[in-house]
Amino acid sequence: MLRDITFGQYIETKSPIHKADPRVKMVLLILVVVLIFLAQSMYGLLLSLAFVSMVVLVTKIPLKTYLKNLKAVLPIILLTSIINMFYGDNDSGVLLEVWKLTITYGGLYRAVFMALRIVLLIIVSSSLTYTTTPNDLTDGIEHLLSPLKFIGLKSAVHTLALMMTIALRFIPTLVEEAEKIMNAQKARGADLESGSIIERIKALIPILIPLLISSVRRAYELAEAMECRCYNGGEGKTRMKQLKLTSVDFKIMAVTLIYGVAVVLINIIL
Amino acid sequence: MDNIIEVRNAVYEYVDEDVVKRAVDNVSFSIERGSFTVILGHNGSGKSTLAKLLNGLLKPTDGDIFVDGINTKDEETEIEVKRKVGMVFQNPDNQLVASVVEEDVAFGPENLGLHPSVIRKRVDDALNSVGMYEYRESTPHRLSGGQKQRIAIAGIIAMEPSCLILDEPTAMLDPKGRKEIVSTLRKLNKEKGITVVLITHYMEEAEKADRVMVMNDGVIIDDNTPKEIFKKVEVLKSVGLSVPQTTELLYALKQNGFNISTDVLSVEETANAIAYCLEEE
Numbered sequence: 001m002l003r004d005i006t007f008g009q010y011i012e013t014k015s016p017i018h019k020a021d022p023r024v025k026m027v028l029l030i031l032v033v034v035l036i037f038l039a040q041s042m043y044g045l046l047l048s049l050a051f052v053s054m055v056v057l058v059t060k061i062p063l064k065t066y067l068k069n070l071k072a073v074l075p076i077i078l079l080t081s082i083i084n085m086f087y088g089d090n091d092s093g094v095l096l097e098v099w100k101l102t103i104t105y106g107g108l109y110r111a112v113f114m115a116l117r118i119v120l121l122i123i124v125s126s127s128l129t130y131t132t133t134p135n136d137l138t139d140g141i142e143h144l145l146s147p148l149k150f151i152g153l154k155s156a157v158h159t160l161a162l163m164m165t166i167a168l169r170f171i172p173t174l175v176e177e178a179e180k181i182m183n184a185q186k187a188r189g190a191d192l193e194s195g196s197i198i199e200r201i202k203a204l205i206p207i208l209i210p211l212l213i214s215s216v217r218r219a220y221e222l223a224e225a226m227e228c229r230c231y232n233g234g235e236g237k238t239r240m241k242q243l244k245l246t247s248v249d250f251k252i253m254a255v256t257l258i259y260g261v262a263v264v265l266i267n268i269i270l
Numbered sequence: 271m272d273n274i275i276e277v278r279n280a281v282y283e284y285v286d287e288d289v290v291k292r293a294v295d296n297v298s299f300s301i302e303r304g305s306f307t308v309i310l311g312h313n314g315s316g317k318s319t320l321a322k323l324l325n326g327l328l329k330p331t332d333g334d335i336f337v338d339g340i341n342t343k344d345e346e347t348e349i350e351v352k353r354k355v356g357m358v359f360q361n362p363d364n365q366l367v368a369s370v371v372e373e374d375v376a377f378g379p380e381n382l383g384l385h386p387s388v389i390r391k392r393v394d395d396a397l398n399s400v401g402m403y404e405y406r407e408s409t410p411h412r413l414s415g416g417q418k419q420r421i422a423i424a425g426i427i428a429m430e431p432s433c434l435i436l437d438e439p440t441a442m443l444d445p446k447g448r449k450e451i452v453s454t455l456r457k458l459n460k461e462k463g464i465t466v467v468l469i470t471h472y473m474e475e476a477e478k479a480d481r482v483m484v485m486n487d488g489v490i491i492d493d494n495t496p497k498e499i500f501k502k503v504e505v506l507k508s509v510g511l512s513v514p515q516t517t518e519l520l521y522a523l524k525q526n527g528f529n530i531s532t533d534v535l536s537v538e539e540t541a542n543a544i545a546y547c548l549e550e551e
């Protein structure tokens with residue numbers, strides 16, 4: 001159960017978006033997030049809704065899965081909406097007056113608008129992690145940051161990418177080890193599930209310390225193994241996997257661009 | 271004779287605060303190119319230290335080690351030595367860097383700065399030679415111990431070393447995994463001509479080697495063919511090593527007055543030897 005953490009949220013459905021280049025997906029995601037913020041009018045927001053719905057359909061991942069991600073941020077959505085409700089201008093007509101607080105129609109509109117915007121942002125961001133494996137994300141980040149090489153940050157970019165790769169590789173191993181240690185401590189009568197918070201935190205110490213010691217040992221052995229594989233800080237390193245843009249990437253770019261132009265036009269006209 | 275590794279009066283001392291521990295004590299030998307050598311020895315006899323000396327991971331405190339004529343002490347040729355002498359360790363989990371098999375195997379060649387298409391070819395070849403090609407897109411933590419260790423071997427093979435040193439690669443594996451590794455090594459040795467130095471404490475793994483070295487307390491106390499080595503049951507026992515069960519049986523029979531040859535290893539040969547001996551009686 002715990003072990004599947006490595007795969008992040010990736011769901012294989014073999015959609016065109018799955019096949020797209022991770023760099024393209026990441027850049028476009030940033031663009032779309034900006035556009036959703038730019039869409040200040042109702043038409044702009046409806047257009048964004050249409051665009052995001054299309055993304056959901058193309059990924060072939062059920063809407064239910066996307067909505068699951070919303071659960072965690074539901075309190076934030078509610079809080080933002082409620083706060084916004086009280087900030088409408090009073091000219092738009094009073095809907096409700098409770099004690100010293102007034103809710104206007106304008107406020108209600110704002111609340112719905114804000115909630116929808118957050119929902120769209122979360123859904124469109126999930127579409128990246130649902131359709132891209134953590135490894136591809138790492139590759140994409142490394143390539144996107146590669147211009148930093150020209151300002152003397154070459155080894156920083158390389159080190160960051162290697163750190164992410166190794167972290168992804170070791171998460172399942174360490175989770176497995178943590179499970180083993182937990183079972184071993186439980187077999188010796190350790191009680192991890194009951195008691196006050198302080199007691200439970202105390203009960204974790206006999207699990208964390210062996211885990212820490214073994215991680216240090218692993219790190220030491222890994223460093224030796226990497227040295228044996230001619231690792232020298234990434235100088236002169238090449239990559240087997242070369243990212244290449246395909247027709248899918250150009251199609252996705254074109255559609256997003258059309259959406260972007262439309263949002264900007266709506267903003268200018270209205 | 272063409273030697274890939276040459277060890278001359280090598281000494282290695284660990285210094286821990288004021289305590290000096292001599293783990294390798296004035297050892298000299300050479301490894302012939304294309305040979306299959308097994309190094310046996312009980313815990314703490316200095317096997318791992320010796321292995322790390324052979325590919326320059328450790329530098330000898332005294333004496334010299336040459337790989338293809340290059341002294342491992344030379345700073346400039348450090349990478350060259352590691353490329354020629356690849357090393358596989360005990361725990362496969364702590365040797366793999368990437369969470370996709372083929373990307374892990376590519377790590378070594380990528381560090382060598384090879385062209386992407388050359389890396390691709392080497393990765394495919396290496397995975398084929400350890401029989402893991404169809405797993406190239408899997409993730410290592412879903413594989414068995416023996417499979418992970420074969421990936422670790424592929425990661426080294428992809429750098430095309432002349433010599434492969436393995437430090438107890440089977441210690442953490444089940445019997446099936448152990449067999450996989452030993453047969454993979456034999457295949458690499460026979461088909462690709464890669465020199466293999468296998469460190470182990472499992473006697474059975476030494477049976478088909480060209481040569482067996484026995485280490486005890488930092489020195490090599492015996493260096494011979496497996497058959498000759500296993501004849502010396504007493505010596506092996508005195509340094510805390512167990513001999514194969516077949517050898518033990520034949521040895522016991524001989525001690526009890528049977529006229530039986532003790533220089534056979536496999537179960538079949540042993541059965542024949544016993545049958546022959548009984549006919550004689």
Ligand SMILES: Nc1ncnc2c1ncn2[C@@H]1O[C@H](COP(=O)(O)OP(=O)(O)OP(=O)(O)O)[C@@H](O)[C@H]1O
Nearest residue numbers: 284286291293311312313314315316317318319320
């Ligand atoms: N880093 C170290 N610092 C101090 N002493 C060490 C260190 N590493 C090993 N030793 C000592 O050197 C000796 C040889 O160790 P080495 O690891 O080479 O033996 P080994 O034959 O590989 O044993 P094993 O079968 O346990 O792997 C041992 O006595 C050990 O205690």
Ligand SMILES: [Mg+2]
Nearest residue numbers: 317318319437
């Ligand atoms: Mg050892």
